[in-house]
Amino acid sequence: MSAIRTDPGHNKDHSKSSIEFRAQKGGAMNLILLSETDFTDNSHQKVLIKGRRKEHVMEVFRAVPGDQLKVGLINGLLGTGTVESIDNDKIELTVSLTDPPPPPLPLTLVMALPRPKSLKKSIEVATALGIKKIYIIESWRVEKSYWSSPLLKDANLQAHLMLGLEGAKDTIVPKIVIRNRFKPFVEDELPDISKGTMALVAHPYCQQFCPHAVNRPVTLVIGPEGGFIPFEVELLEKNGFQAVTLGQRILRVENAIPTIAGRLF
Numbered sequence: 001m002s003a004i005r006t007d008p009g010h011n012k013d014h015s016k017s018s019i020e021f022r023a024q025k026g027g028a029m030n031l032i033l034l035s036e037t038d039f040t041d042n043s044h045q046k047v048l049i050k051g052r053r054k055e056h057v058m059e060v061f062r063a064v065p066g067d068q069l070k071v072g073l074i075n076g077l078l079g080t081g082t083v084e085s086i087d088n089d090k091i092e093l094t095v096s097l098t099d100p101p102p103p104p105l106p107l108t109l110v111m112a113l114p115r116p117k118s119l120k121k122s123i124e125v126a127t128a129l130g131i132k133k134i135y136i137i138e139s140w141r142v143e144k145s146y147w148s149s150p151l152l153k154d155a156n157l158q159a160h161l162m163l164g165l166e167g168a169k170d171t172i173v174p175k176i177v178i179r180n181r182f183k184p185f186v187e188d189e190l191p192d193i194s195k196g197t198m199a200l201v202a203h204p205y206c207q208q209f210c211p212h213a214v215n216r217p218v219t220l221v222i223g224p225e226g227g228f229i230p231f232e233v234e235l236l237e238k239n240g241f242q243a244v245t246l247g248q249r250i251l252r253v254e255n256a257i258p259t260i261a262g263r264l265f
Helices: 051-061 116-129 144-148 154-168 182-194 230-238 253-264
Strands: 032-034 046-049 068-073 078-086 091-099 107-112 133-137 175-179 198-202 218-222 242-244
Touching: 032 046, 032 051, 032 154, 046 051, 051 091, 068 091, 107 116, 107 182, 107 253, 116 133, 116 154, 116 253, 133 182, 175 182, 182 218, 182 230, 198 230, 218 253, 230 242
Parallel strands: 032 068, 107 133, 107 218, 133 175, 198 218, 198 242
Antiparallel strands: 046 091, 068 078, 078 091
């Protein structure tokens, strides 16, 4: 179940809705994601795909009847889809779903809201890495205008989650939670979120280097461009987080996420 929430009560199940979303072309569709509404029979063997998925299959895969494609049911199993017929606006597949999705990465990501272009990339790369819990939070250095970006709308965030899943051949949709007040989130929610995990805050202006090859779950907090201000770092440390660095180089959020995840796991 995917949940993109601005408050604890807002929760949507996207596995039963259409996944014909507006998204930029050019992403690697290594997996054709299916939703429950794509199936045309009760046995879950026949599906119709349309829109961008149909276009990708025709223009990139250049599929013809009889070809087999990698498919996966949102929040379900992976398998193959055999092309049965191709029409002007749709493709019919016979699917067999038999394989589990890849295991999730044991990392909970908390990131200060970056600029919209960076947020798109960050969501896609975090999803591709197998991160299943993503918190987007406020910070003093976050531009106030970022909070009015259309990208923060449920459907737009969902689109970039799907792109990340398609590229990584995964089906389990991450949960995104949005919190636009820093101090209440850190004091009231973050201790429970990070309980039982290694709690780290990426901060370029500290002495402790990021640990390597840890064998336990991690809660990772990443700040905005320029990093957290001292008050925010101190509040995080007060609530059980250790500030760590990757060295002198300053990385954009979308680059810091895979760099740190690769070091930790």
